[in-house]
Amino acid sequence: MSLMDALMLEEPTPPTTPTAREIFIALRREGARGSGTINDPYDGSTRLADPYHAGTLFDASRSLLDFAMSSGDAREVVATTDGDHGFSDGDLVRLSGDTGNAAAIYNGVFAIYGVTGNTFKVQIAVTRARPVRPAHRRARETPAVR
């Protein structure tokens, strides 16, 4: 066997160190911490405190496009809780349960500021709604930019 043939038969060397281990992380609802395996993934969900019911001062009839075209103070939303919430400036809160026209921008995780006893402010994201595309089309478009 020639030297060239011997080199061609040689197994290619992996460019990087082989992966030593695998860890699986998922959002788990039952509160289990998990062990990191595929059948028992680590819980990667956010640890939440007790929820508060809160109302916000905004015009529910406004559409998402209205918010997208607004600026300045229109992005600031004041939430009023039923009682003292105990939050501090900079705490992260998850707003959920809004089902109106602007639910896409109100439901999410926000850092709060301007905290008083039973109110806090959040800065909403003024972005266009993410277009919904069929899964098969999304997969085909994935390597669109190289």
Place this chain on the structure above:
Amino acid sequence: MSAIPADTQVHLGPTVAGNPFLTRGHANGVAGGWQLKSGLMIVGSGIDVTTLQLVGAATADTQYYAMGHALKFTSPASANLLDGVEISDLTIDCALHAQPVTVGKYAPVACGAIRLLGSHGRWKGLSVDLANAFEASGPSRRQFGPFLDLCGAALTFLLALPPWSSGLGW
């Protein structure tokens, strides 16, 4: 994430709307968060299926990254090169609106997606929500860095950007 060793493949499961994986990411000179390591492979379940959101960017006039690392060691002074990092099949939400507002009405920080210096890095099936990355007021506007800060050899890019990100110079 900070406890995960190098050369580890991390699989992230699906998330639901309004309930993404949250990360404090990395910023120079800021304690907390986590850093990328050599050989770390972060694999989501797909674009818009797994979403990672940057949170807790509280130090003013600082560039944060959802995934990043220090570019150099201080003692001895040398470059901190990471090899074989792979990030794929997920959406990164830089989420400026979710950062603490410490000055004025906007979070005075810059929020990026990935910062990596090294070789044999690979990115595919990656979507970055830029709409929430480039926005701030005050001194931080002068410090805006790129949303993707990648440098090294043998890097592979298969990047899908959302349609509203066009025109930002990428």
